[in-house]
Amino acid sequence: MSAPGGAASLETLGRLAVSPGRRRKDRLARGAILTATLLALVPLVLIVYYLLRKGLGAWSSDFFTTDPTGSTFFKNSNIGGIKSAILGTIEMVALASAIAVPIGVAVAVWLVEYGRDSLFANVVRFFVDVLTGVPSIVFGLFVYIVLIVGTGTSYAGWKGSIALSLLMLPVVVRSAEVILNLVPNGLRESALALGAPRWRVVGRIVLPTALPGMVTGVLLAVARAAGETAPLLFTAAYTHETTTNLGSFMNSLPVQIYTDVTSPTPRVVERAWGAALTLVLLILVLNMVARLVSRRSRLA
Amino acid sequence: MSSTRPDEHVTDMDPDSTPETARRQPEDATASGVPAADGVRAPIVAPQARERAATTPSKKAVAVKLDGLRAFYGDAEQVKGIDLQFNANEVTAIIGPSGCGKSTMVRCINRMHEEIPGAHAEGRVLLDDVDVYGAGADVVAVRRAIGMVFQKPNPFPTMSIFDNVAAGLRLTARRGEVPEKVERALRGAGLWEEVSDRLSEPGAGLSGGQQQRLCIARSLAVEPEVLLMDEPCSALDPIATLKIEELIDELKQRVTIVIVTHNMQQAARVADRTAFMLAGELVEVGATQEIFTKPTDSRTEEYVTGKFG
Amino acid sequence: MEAASITGGDRGLLSRSPLARFPDRALKWGLTVLAGLILVLIVYFFVRLFDESRPAFEQQGVFAFVFEDNWNPGAGHFGALPLVVGTLITSALALLIGVPVAVAAALYTSELSPRRFRAPLMILVELLAAVPSVVYGLWGIFYLAPKLHPAEVWFSETFSFIPFVGGGIVTIPNCFIAGLVLAIMILPIVSAISREVMSTVPPDHKEAALALGATRWEMIRISILPYCRSGIVGGAMLGLGRAIGETIAVTILIGGSTQMVQNLFGQSNSLAAVIANEFGEAQGTHRSALFACGLVLFVLTLLVNGIARWFVVRAGRAAGPPRAEEHRTGAATAALAADTAAGA
Numbered sequence: 001m002s003a004p005g006g007a008a009s010l011e012t013l014g015r016l017a018v019s020p021g022r023r024r025k026d027r028l029a030r031g032a033i034l035t036a037t038l039l040a041l042v043p044l045v046l047i048v049y050y051l052l053r054k055g056l057g058a059w060s061s062d063f064f065t066t067d068p069t070g071s072t073f074f075k076n077s078n079i080g081g082i083k084s085a086i087l088g089t090i091e092m093v094a095l096a097s098a099i100a101v102p103i104g105v106a107v108a109v110w111l112v113e114y115g116r117d118s119l120f121a122n123v124v125r126f127f128v129d130v131l132t133g134v135p136s137i138v139f140g141l142f143v144y145i146v147l148i149v150g151t152g153t154s155y156a157g158w159k160g161s162i163a164l165s166l167l168m169l170p171v172v173v174r175s176a177e178v179i180l181n182l183v184p185n186g187l188r189e190s191a192l193a194l195g196a197p198r199w200r201v202v203g204r205i206v207l208p209t210a211l212p213g214m215v216t217g218v219l220l221a222v223a224r225a226a227g228e229t230a231p232l233l234f235t236a237a238y239t240h241e242t243t244t245n246l247g248s249f250m251n252s253l254p255v256q257i258y259t260d261v262t263s264p265t266p267r268v269v270e271r272a273w274g275a276a277l278t279l280v281l282l283i284l285v286l287n288m289v290a291r292l293v294s295r296r297s298r299l300a
Numbered sequence: 301m302s303s304t305r306p307d308e309h310v311t312d313m314d315p316d317s318t319p320e321t322a323r324r325q326p327e328d329a330t331a332s333g334v335p336a337a338d339g340v341r342a343p344i345v346a347p348q349a350r351e352r353a354a355t356t357p358s359k360k361a362v363a364v365k366l367d368g369l370r371a372f373y374g375d376a377e378q379v380k381g382i383d384l385q386f387n388a389n390e391v392t393a394i395i396g397p398s399g400c401g402k403s404t405m406v407r408c409i410n411r412m413h414e415e416i417p418g419a420h421a422e423g424r425v426l427l428d429d430v431d432v433y434g435a436g437a438d439v440v441a442v443r444r445a446i447g448m449v450f451q452k453p454n455p456f457p458t459m460s461i462f463d464n465v466a467a468g469l470r471l472t473a474r475r476g477e478v479p480e481k482v483e484r485a486l487r488g489a490g491l492w493e494e495v496s497d498r499l500s501e502p503g504a505g506l507s508g509g510q511q512q513r514l515c516i517a518r519s520l521a522v523e524p525e526v527l528l529m530d531e532p533c534s535a536l537d538p539i540a541t542l543k544i545e546e547l548i549d550e551l552k553q554r555v556t557i558v559i560v561t562h563n564m565q566q567a568a569r570v571a572d573r574t575a576f577m578l579a580g581e582l583v584e585v586g587a588t589q590e591i592f593t594k595p596t597d598s599r600t601e602e603y604v605t606g607k608f609g
Numbered sequence: 610m611e612a613a614s615i616t617g618g619d620r621g622l623l624s625r626s627p628l629a630r631f632p633d634r635a636l637k638w639g640l641t642v643l644a645g646l647i648l649v650l651i652v653y654f655f656v657r658l659f660d661e662s663r664p665a666f667e668q669q670g671v672f673a674f675v676f677e678d679n680w681n682p683g684a685g686h687f688g689a690l691p692l693v694v695g696t697l698i699t700s701a702l703a704l705l706i707g708v709p710v711a712v713a714a715a716l717y718t719s720e721l722s723p724r725r726f727r728a729p730l731m732i733l734v735e736l737l738a739a740v741p742s743v744v745y746g747l748w749g750i751f752y753l754a755p756k757l758h759p760a761e762v763w764f765s766e767t768f769s770f771i772p773f774v775g776g777g778i779v780t781i782p783n784c785f786i787a788g789l790v791l792a793i794m795i796l797p798i799v800s801a802i803s804r805e806v807m808s809t810v811p812p813d814h815k816e817a818a819l820a821l822g823a824t825r826w827e828m829i830r831i832s833i834l835p836y837c838r839s840g841i842v843g844g845a846m847l848g849l850g851r852a853i854g855e856t857i858a859v860t861i862l863i864g865g866s867t868q869m870v871q872n873l874f875g876q877s878n879s880l881a882a883v884i885a886n887e888f889g890e891a892q893g894t895h896r897s898a899l900f901a902c903g904l905v906l907f908v909l910t911l912l913v914n915g916i917a918r919w920f921v922v923r924a925g926r927a928a929g930p931p932r933a934e935e936h937r938t939g940a941a942t943a944a945l946a947a948d949t950a951a952g953a
Contacts (some may be wrong), residue, residue, distance in 0.1 A: 016430060016437040016445065019472065022824055023438075029826035030721060036713030037722075037730070040800070043793045044737050047744070050752050107647060110640030124644045127651050133847075133914030134907060135854025137881050138658070141903045145657050169647075199632045227741025230856040230885060254743045254857075261747055261861055269751070276744045283739050412820060417724055444822030454813035458835035467831055468821030515817070522821060 051277045058274025068240050068256065068271070079267055082275045084242040085256035089279075091244065092157055092236060092252060093226050096164035101218055103165075104172025111173070112180040113202055125177075131170035139166045140231035148235070157243075157250030160236030167228060168221040175217025179210045179297075212297035219290035223283045229254035253279045362428035362525045363388040364409060364446075364556060369423035371404050371413055379405045380580040381423070386526070391548060391557040393571035393588065395564060397608065401580040402560045406528050409558065410446040411439045427526070444472070447519035447555075451531040453511035455503035455518070462499040464514055468522040481521055488554070489517035490547050509540025516547065520555075527551065529559040533566065545570050564604060568592055576600045655907070662901035664894050674901060680867045680878075682887065687898035689905070691869040695784065695877040696909075698870065699859060700852040702788025707795045708845045714796070715803035720829060731804070738797035746861030749790045754781045754862065761785065761874045777872030782864040784877040790858055795848035802847065806840030806924050807833060843920030850913040854906060856881035880906045 066081040107124070115121025143163040148155065183206050191201040207214075232255050239249035253275055260272035364386040371379035379401045386392045394402040407413040408421045411432060424431045432442045455464045465482045473481060482499075486492040491513045495506070503514055512532060519527060529548075533541040548557060548570045561567050567574050568588055575585035576599075584591065584600045595601045602608060665687055666674060677688025718730045762779045769776030810833050818828040864876025865886050878886075880902045891899055 016427070016432065016441045018438040018440045018824070022440075022471065022827070026824035026826040029829075033713045033717050033721060036710045037717040040710050040714045040737075040796055041730075041733055044733060046752065047740060047748050050748055051744070054751075103643065106640055107644050110637075110644050114637050114640060115644065120641075121644070124647060127648050129918055130651065130911060130914065131647075133850050133854075133910050135856060135881060135910055137854070137856040137884055138903050138907050141884070141900060142654050142658065145661050145900070149661070150657075197630075197633050199636045202636075223739065227743070229741075229743045230881075233885060234888060254741060257743045257747060258857060258861075261743075261750065272747055276747050279741060280739070280744055283741065284736075287736075287739050410820065412816065415816070415819060440822050440824050442822075443820055448820040450813065450816065450820075452813060454811070454817045456814060456817065456831065456835075458838075467818070468823070471821070471823055471827055518817075518821065 051273065051280060054270065054273035055277025056274075058270045059277070063271075063274055064278075067242055068251075070240055079265070079271060080240075082253070082256055082271065082278065084240060084251040085253045085275060086278065087242050087244075088157065088236070088251040089226055089253045089282075091246060092161045092164060092232075092250060093222060095158060095161035095246060096168060096225055097218070097222055099161065100165035100168035100172055100221065104169050104221075105176050105214065107169075107173050108176030108180055109202060109207075111177050113198070113206070128170045128173050131166075132174065135230075136167055136228050137230035137233075139163045140234040142166070143231070144234040155235060155237035155249050157236050157246035157248065160232045160250060160252070161246070163231035163235045164225040164228060167231060168225050171221040171224060172218060175220065176210070176214050179213035179217065180206065182213065183209050212293050216290045216294040216297070219286050219293065223286040223290070226286070227254060227279060227283055229258050233258075253282075362556060364526055364558070365424075365426040365429075366405075366409070367424040367426060369405065369408055369421065369425060371401070371408050371421045372419060373416065374418045378580055379408065379421075382577075382582045384575060384582055384585060386556055386558050387573070388556050389552055389554075390572040391552050391559060391570050393567035393574045394558065394560045394577060395562070395567050395574060395603070396577035396583075397603065398562070400577045402577050403530050405577070406530055406558060406560050407448075409526070409528055410443050410448055412443070412448065414439075444468070444522050445524055446526045446528060447522065447524035448528045448530065449512070449515050449519055449532045452535050453508060453515050455506075455511050455514050457502070457504045459503055460500045461495050461503050461506070461514060464503040465517045465521050468518060472522075481523075482517075485517040485521035488520045488551070489513045490543065490550075491517055507540070509536050509543060512536060512540070512544060513547065516544075516551075520551075524555060527555045527557050529557065531560055531562060534562070541566070564592070576603060578603070658900060658904050658907065662897055662904045665898035665901040668894060674898075675905060678869050680883070682867075682891070682895045682898070685894065687894070687901070689880070689898075689902060691867065692878050692880045692883050692902060693905070695863065695870055696853060696879040696881070696906075698784055698873075698877070699788040699791055699863065699879060700849055702785065703791035703795055703852040704845060704849055705792075706789060707792030707848060708799055708841075710792070711796050711799035711844075711848070712803050712841055715800045715807055716829060716833070719804055719807040720833065721825070734800050735797050737793065742794070742855065742857040743861075745790050745794060746858040749786060749858060749862045750782060753790065754783075754786045757786065757789075765872070765874050773871075774873050777875050779874040780864060780876050782862050782876060783874045784863060784870055785873050787859050787863040787877070787879075790862055791852045791855060794855065794858065795851050798851060799841075799844045799848040802844030802921065803837065803841050806837045806844070809840075809924075810836050837924070839920050840924030843917050843922075843924055846913055846917030846920060850910050850917060853913060854881060854910050856885050860885045880909075 060081075063081040064086065065083055067084040068082060069078055069080040107128070111121055111125060115124065140163050143159055143166070147153070147159045147162065187205055187209065188201055191205045192198070196204075232252050236250045236252065236255070238255050238259055239251050241251075243250060257272050257275045257279065260268050260275070263269060263272075366382050366384040369379060369382045369384075370377060382405060394406065396402050404413060409425055409432075411421075413419050413421055421433065423433075425433060427442070427445060431437065432439075432446070456467060459467065462479075462482055465485050466478050469478055469481055483492065483496075486495065491510060494510065495501075495514075503511070506514060512535075516527075516532075533544055536544070545566065548559065551557060552572075559567075559571065571588045573586060574588045574591045576583045576591065576595075576597075578599055584595060584597045586596075591600065592604050595604060668685075669677065669687055674687060674689055675693060676690055677686075678690040679686040679688035680691050681687075714730075714734055718727050718734075722730060758779065758781055761783070765775045765777060765779050768774055814832040814836065815828055818832045823831060859879050860882040863879060863882055865878055865882060866876035867878060867883075870877035884899050884902055887895070888899055
């Protein structure tokens with residue numbers, strides 16, 4: 001059955017076309033957006049490429065097993081590797097995590113299970129949010145004021161850890177809170193309905209369910225702390241030797257890189273690249289593990 | 301997959317009534333598309349209808365023809381070969397149980413179906429003999445010519461009433477024309493009196509029924525030839541529903557209307573012709589009167605008598 | 610999982626012994642105290658920092674400290690205006706360059722890219738956050754700055770008639786490079802938040818625009834950008850907060866001059882960088898002036914972050930009550946992921 005109106009009119013054909021001006025604008029806008037997106041990816045590619053190119057050259061077995069020597073000004077001197085930096089980072093970050101994680105998780109548990117929507121809890125949330133925005137150098141200053149000027153003692157590894165833990169704390173609290181909120185309330189209610197006390201419900205039901213998600217958050221916080229330089233400048237300072245004594249000056253990867261960056265000696269700069277590659281690799285591994293763990297989470 | 305030609309009822313009550321005659325009398329408020337001899341439905345005429353009709357320029361609406369239309373979500377075929385004609389200046393209702401593919405089919409007409417990832421359509425949809433899926437047709441222009449009103453009223457939340465109606469207009473019209481066309485569209489949607497003094501207020505501040513009429517005005521502003529309505533009243537209360545049904549009755553003088561509805565009484569009230577779909581196929585189409593009182597197919601009969609769906 | 614034992618016997622069936630109730634109460638009060646300690650900590654922060662900065666403020670006056678252009682530690686002058694200006698200019702640059710790119714990347718990944726590229730693209734942008742600040746400084750000073758130097762020289766000479774932008778001495782560490790690298794550093798957080806907000810746009814509104822016969826870009830312009838405005842502004846401000854406080858990369862790239870910045874491609878300084886640069890040898894009033902810089906930094910970032918979060922929460926609220934919750938957490942997680950950028 002033919003449509004009333006007869007054969008296709010020229011009018012109709014023209015109607016189903018869009019003005020070239022609009023089409024052009026659309027294409028231009030989309031092109032600009034795509035270009036900008038690619039532009040955003042360029043730095044990443046360049047950084048990775050450069051890190052690999054310059055950093056791999058510095059890597060050797062000596063690089064990882066010897067401490068940096070202090071003699072960096074003479075061309076023929078042995079400048080050493082970055083052993084103390086790596087170990088220092090590991091030690092300080094481990095201590096910082098040991099402080100920040102339990103406290104952070106505890107605060108998050110309180111926020112979600114006990115404080116909930118009370119005024120006090122919201123005030124705490126606000127302040128935790130405030131802490132996230134504080135520049136890391138201010139944390140370093142704070143620890144310096146309280147623990148070095150205030151006590152009259154000198155730089156120490158553990159003081160660096162304190163500064164790092166202050167940095168990690170809000171990250172741990174927020175990520176733990178997000179995850180704990182994702183634990184379905186039904187789970188808590190059925191446990192409570194069985195007559196279990198709240199602390200058991202939290203300890204036996206809620207925390208285990210939230211664990212993978214919280215591990216992810218913790219790993220991300222650790223990755224962040226590992227890369228921080230500024231807080232360590234005024235707390236753990238810098239030294240060459242490897243030491244396990246957290247009460248003394250301690251080296252770390254970021255500080256090592258920072259110290260080497262301004263050196264006029266090319267080999268020292270090369271060492272900086274090698275250390276940078278090591279640090280980035282460490283952080284990437286932590287990030288990857290965090291992602292893998294989060295995939296095993298039974299929550300969102 | 302070959303499509304079976306549905307049983308088609310060619311005539312309705314008045315054998316002399318054709319879309320042509322209906323079109324010839326746009327100013328006559330009683331010509332609500334229902335031939336005089338039809339005693340089944342009372343003509344729905346509101347006093348303002350005369351005025352509204354007078355302010356709208358008589359525009360030639362067109363017919364839409366589906367030719368072997370099939371719709372897929374990935375590999376799953378949801379609409380299985382439809383041949384169907386929507387006559388110009390008529391209201392055609394699509395009825396059928398949930399999941400029968402009526403919304404999908406209608407969304408193929410203005411090519412909204414392909415917006416869903418992995419979805420595509422085959423066959424032809426002829427707008428006045430031009431295939432909207434053809435090479436010469438730009439999907440953006442198709443959607444201007446074929447407008448759509450959705451189930452849930454969705455005025456743009458960040459825009460005022462005026463800006464909502466003007467939204468589509470501003471894409472192509474000249475600056476100076478906009479206010480005039482906005483007023484015309486609002487009158488056409490029966491909303492002008494209610495909002496003319498608060499055009500700068502947010503569109504989302506209106507009641508549900510008003511919001512839907514706002515969306516209708518928004519679609520009308522770009523002067524489409526066809527208006528697709530996907531269960532436009534299902535989120536509204538009975539009074540708002542009635543207002544919109546009255547509106548549909550007037551609008552068909554300007555546009556060809558296809559309305560998807562799960563409410564058979566509504567179909568009986570507003571539609572000239574009704575098509576019944578089941579499981580992706582077109583079972584039967586014909587004059588509304590016939591479909592509801594003397595259906596040819598037993599499945600149609602079972603559906604309209606409420607045996608399922 | 611065992612249920613708590615209901616002590617029967619002498620007590621009623623429905624009561625618990627104080628002993629059984631103890632862990633719950635201990636936990637509750639213990640945690641409450643801990644949470645309270647956080648508040649105490651931050652207040653203590655502020656107080657001690659202010660205390661240590663007092664000598665410098667006493668010498669200069671708070672107003673003069675911030676607004677006087679005379680940073681000369683050797684002569685005992687501590688007018689920090691050059692530092693404040695340097696901080697603001699580099700941060701402004703970071704926003705100017707970084708926000709449009711970040712929003713564009715968010716738009717592309719949420720609206721325009723083919724589905725299978727979405728996840729990889731998002732991960733790639735987020736990877737930028739995994740690079741620590743000191744590595745950005747290293748890469749910036751040894752790769753980017755020398756690479757861009759010729760272009761900067763050309764730009765400065767071609768546009769020498771524009772004050773501040775052109776006509777000055779172009780050094781390798783300079784204000785512009787610092788701002789550029791800052792822009793790269795804030796990309797992940799701004800784009801993560803923008804993307805989160807864009808995903809809350811109800812599909813209805815996008816469909817409504819398309820059904821009116823809008824092109825893709827027009828649909829973005831009508832339905833997405835107005836809806837996401839609050840959230841994008843919030844994300845941009847969080848990026849700003851980040852840029853203001855960024856220390857190490859800026860220290861390496863900005864040059865450390867104590868004079869007011871002369872031109873875009875010349876050396877400058879920032880509040881954070883001056884602390885890192887001068888702290889080692891600073892004594893007495895100089896040291897307290899550096900603490901004062903830290904205080905100003907602290908207050909600035911507090912303000913900016915406070916405003917930022919207000920915007921982000923407003924955007925979450927606009928999405929409607931039920932979804933606001935999941936998207937606030939979604940935004941929180943996204944912000945978290947971008948936040949945990951190594952280094953500041």
